[in-house]
Structure formats: structure tokens, C-alpha cells
Amino acid sequence: MQYTDIAIIGGGLAGSTAAAMLGRAGIPSLLIDPHQVYPFDFRVEKLGGDAQLERFEKTGIAESVLRSATHDGENWIARFGHLLDKTPSRQFGIMYDALVSAIRAEIVPPAEFICAKVTKVATSAERQTLVLSRGETVSARLIVLANGLNVGLRRMLGIERQLVSACHSISIGFDLVPVGRAAFPFPAMTYFSERPSDRIPYLTLFPVEQRMRANLFTYRQADDPWLRAMRREPVKTLNAALPRLHRITGDFDIAGDIRIRPADLHVSTGYQQAGIVLVGDAFATTCPVSGTGSDKVFADVAQLCNVHIPAWLATDGMGADKIATFYDDPVKKACDAWSNAKAFNFRSVSIDTGLYWKAQRWARFLAYYGGGLRRRLRKAISSDAKVRAHSSSSSSSSLSSSA
Incomplete structure (x- = not known):
């Protein structure tokens, strides 16, 4: 023993x-x-x-x-085919x-x-x-x-x-590959669902070594025909569910195995x-x-x-x-x-399609959009200040040389 x-x-x-x-x-x-x-x-x-x-x-x-x-290092936030923010990421x-x-x-x-x-x-x-x-x-x-x-x-x-909750959600994992380009324009991205009827909360894209990994989440039953379509024609099915995603990603393909995992609570x-x-x-x-x-x-x-x-x-x-x-x-x-x-x-x-949850979705959209706008303004102000400082420094150097 x-x-x-x-x-x-x-x-x-x-x-x-x-x-x-x-x-x-x-x-x-x-x-x-x-x-x-x-x-x-x-x-x-x-x-x-x-x-x-x-x-x-x-x-x-x-x-x-x-x-x-x-x-x-950085995660892009997007919805409706629009980039809302680029956030520093850990x-x-x-x-x-x-x-x-x-x-x-x-x-x-x-x-x-x-x-x-x-x-x-x-x-x-x-x-x-x-x-x-x-x-x-x-x-x-x-x-x-x-x-x-x-x-x-x-x-x-x-x-x-x-x-507590049978088939509360389903996770789908696969590798996303850019078509016609060497890489995607983003380091990582979270793309939120465009409409509640698609029953998709979000798609997250993130690098694992040299590949772009995708985790797609959905609220469906394990025998939903949509999951079979996702296995057979993943690109077509994903584009139909998130029709404006390609505005951010460009054309893409799906490589390797597609993993599907239902989660019970x-x-x-x-x-x-x-x-x-x-x-x-x-x-x-x-x-x-x-x-x-x-x-x-x-x-x-x-x-x-x-x-x-x-x-x-x-x-x-x-x-x-x-x-x-x-x-x-x-x-x-x-x-x-x-x-x-x-x-x-x-x-x-x-x-959920109730007024409260619809308001919650728009509130989150506006929060991300507002955060991105503030971040871009701060960056523009900072860049302008650096340009002014450099210009002032150059002028002072020119005056000293003339003297």
C-alpha cells in the first residue's frame, strides 16, 4: 500500500x-x-x-x-459588420x-x-x-x-x-483560414450576433501558435439540423448566420475538424x-x-x-x-x-426577444461603440500632441542654429 x-x-x-x-x-x-x-x-x-x-x-x-x-495583445470588437473597438487584450x-x-x-x-x-x-x-x-x-x-x-x-x-439546464449551450471549434491573403487583419476578434433568431451569442477568433482558432457558440438542441449543416457546409452555414462577418474578416475558409460540444448545467x-x-x-x-x-x-x-x-x-x-x-x-x-x-x-x-433584453443588447452595442470612439479620440489627441511637440522642438533647433 x-x-x-x-x-x-x-x-x-x-x-x-x-x-x-x-x-x-x-x-x-x-x-x-x-x-x-x-x-x-x-x-x-x-x-x-x-x-x-x-x-x-x-x-x-x-x-x-x-x-x-x-x-x-489586442482584441477587435465587432457587430453588424462594423468594427466597434480595438481593445488591449490579455x-x-x-x-x-x-x-x-x-x-x-x-x-x-x-x-x-x-x-x-x-x-x-x-x-x-x-x-x-x-x-x-x-x-x-x-x-x-x-x-x-x-x-x-x-x-x-x-x-x-x-x-x-x-x-439544472439540459443542453444549455453548444460550443463549436474550428480553424479559420484567410483566402487570398497571408493573414487576417486583426490579432484577435469577438464578433457578436447580428440577430437573436440565429441563436448565436458570439464568435471569438484568437491565435494559437500560427493558426487562427475559432470558437462559435450557439443556443440550440443537440439534434438541431443546423449543426449537421455546420458540419457539411461550414463556410456557407457560418456566412448565413453572420452575413456581415466577411466585412471584417474578408473571405475565409474553415480547415481541419469541426468539434461540437453540447454543455449541460x-x-x-x-x-x-x-x-x-x-x-x-x-x-x-x-x-x-x-x-x-x-x-x-x-x-x-x-x-x-x-x-x-x-x-x-x-x-x-x-x-x-x-x-x-x-x-x-x-x-x-x-x-x-x-x-x-x-x-x-x-x-x-x-x-430573448423581450423589450428589456433588446434594450440590453443595444446598450452593450453602444457601450462598445462609445468605448471605441473615446479610444480613437484619445489616440488622435495624443498623436497631435506629439506632432506639435516635435514641431516645436524642430523650430527651437533651427533658431539655435541661426544664432
Whole structure:
């Protein structure tokens, strides 16, 4: 039997980040996942925004991990075929498998990685027992369940998932290629839907290494014929849905595979147990449209590894009362509530046809337009001031030479 303080089940974003943090903190940990090298998975493909990056920085590994990502530097905002603003951007494009690999590279002893599948789990208020597919047994003080949407182990422990919103949204991923030009004119772009009837909140374009990656989001059912059309004739279908997009992008083609991923919103029930704590999607799923999934992961893991696990290990036992302090953590609860509210708000502002939501859409359009106008005016004033200063400097130099 192998002994450790923390056994982490699931080596995706949440589990690998937890292992990297615990290793750096000197806490003996085992990260257990059946994939030695994480396979392709159509999930998080971009990290960005000040709030999200601040949450990532609290893990202590953000700076080194983001060296493997592609920074765009500037994001264009557009709607109705019109460029509204060019905003400074802290977006970093990286495919999910590459992101997980970069995080796993930060795992140091006493944290270790075990390539295996957990087949059985038994929990108690003292120590937890895990049986691995290779035949080994692991004894840990705490289990961190970070295995995403997998339900087998949860059901073994009496933890179920409650459906909140079936097929809340669908994400579509592909590579966009310019036709007749070497590159697109923008470093990155967010293009908002032109009409609610298209059931598309926005298309986001961002660089990943040398290619332009596209994430298109839609609010449809998984069997909607539109999705089949998107697979068969992606360029034609996208142009029909966003008919003025080409004014900004120019002619384009779609290269490679088209990935389609429906997202259900779930919350876990029966999770307040001794010896085990759930993080990330294992606790509650998020809507990819809102872009808050990574926020929830980083908030969960940072609070768990920076605050709660060190406190729990300082005293004997691992009872349910200890574990409850994590679920009651005000930082975690605030992030969960914000993420859930944003999922439903984004859906309503994108497709609802009531006067309130129509006003919200126009308010956002005008806000982006006004922000872009102010930015252009400031830039013009700054350029004019530099020209005047240079002219004044040149005149003074000429007078000195004449004298």
C-alpha cells in the first residue's frame, strides 16, 4: 500500500493544477489519471481577462504556464459588420491538452503522477482507500475528486448530479483560414450576433501558435439540423448566420475538424462527506459561453490548496465538518454564484426577444461603440500632441542654429 496525504483523482485542468500547487507547498500528493499524456479534448482553448488571470496567478504557476500560450495583445470588437473597438487584450490561446501538459510540467516532489485508473474508493473520517487498475492500493488522508463529468466513482460514493439546464449551450471549434491573403487583419476578434433568431451569442477568433482558432457558440438542441449543416457546409452555414462577418474578416475558409460540444448545467448532490472534496466540473458544470469555467477551477483549487488543505492537515481526522468549510468558503461561493448567474444572463441577452433584453443588447452595442470612439479620440489627441511637440522642438533647433 502506498501512503500519501492527498490523492487527486483526475488529471485535467483542476487536478493537475492542484498537484502542482501541493507539490510546491511540500505536501505529499498523488495525481492519478489514466492518460500519461493528456489527449485532445475540446475544452478550454483560451485564458484571458484581468479577473481570470488574477485567479490563475493565485495558483503560483500562471507565469510559467502562460509561456506555452499565444498572447494576442489586442482584441477587435465587432457587430453588424462594423468594427466597434480595438481593445488591449490579455488573452492567451492554448489548446486544452497543451495547457494540461504545461501545468503537469510544474508538478514537483513530493507530488507525484501515477498513470492508472481508480476502480474503487472507500472513505472515512480518518483515511481513504483507493484501488488502482494496476492492482496497487493507495491510502490517503484526503481525496480530491477532479474527474470532471465522469460519474462512476461519484455514484459509488452516493454522489449524484442534478440537472439544472439540459443542453444549455453548444460550443463549436474550428480553424479559420484567410483566402487570398497571408493573414487576417486583426490579432484577435469577438464578433457578436447580428440577430437573436440565429441563436448565436458570439464568435471569438484568437491565435494559437500560427493558426487562427475559432470558437462559435450557439443556443440550440443537440439534434438541431443546423449543426449537421455546420458540419457539411461550414463556410456557407457560418456566412448565413453572420452575413456581415466577411466585412471584417474578408473571405475565409474553415480547415481541419469541426468539434461540437453540447454543455449541460449540473450541480452535485450528496457531496458533503468525510474524506473527499469535489472541485471544478466534478462539483458543478459551467456554460462555456460565459467563459467562467476556468475562473471556477482556479478559484476552487487556489482556495483549497492555499487555505483549506494546510489547515485540515494540521489536525487529526478528515471529517465532513472540515470538508464543509471549503464548500462554505466565501470566495468559492461568490465565484460559483457569479458563474451561474452569468450563464443564464448571457443566454437571455443573446436570444430573448423581450423589450428589456433588446434594450440590453443595444446598450452593450453602444457601450462598445462609445468605448471605441473615446479610444480613437484619445489616440488622435495624443498623436497631435506629439506632432506639435516635435514641431516645436524642430523650430527651437533651427533658431539655435541661426544664432
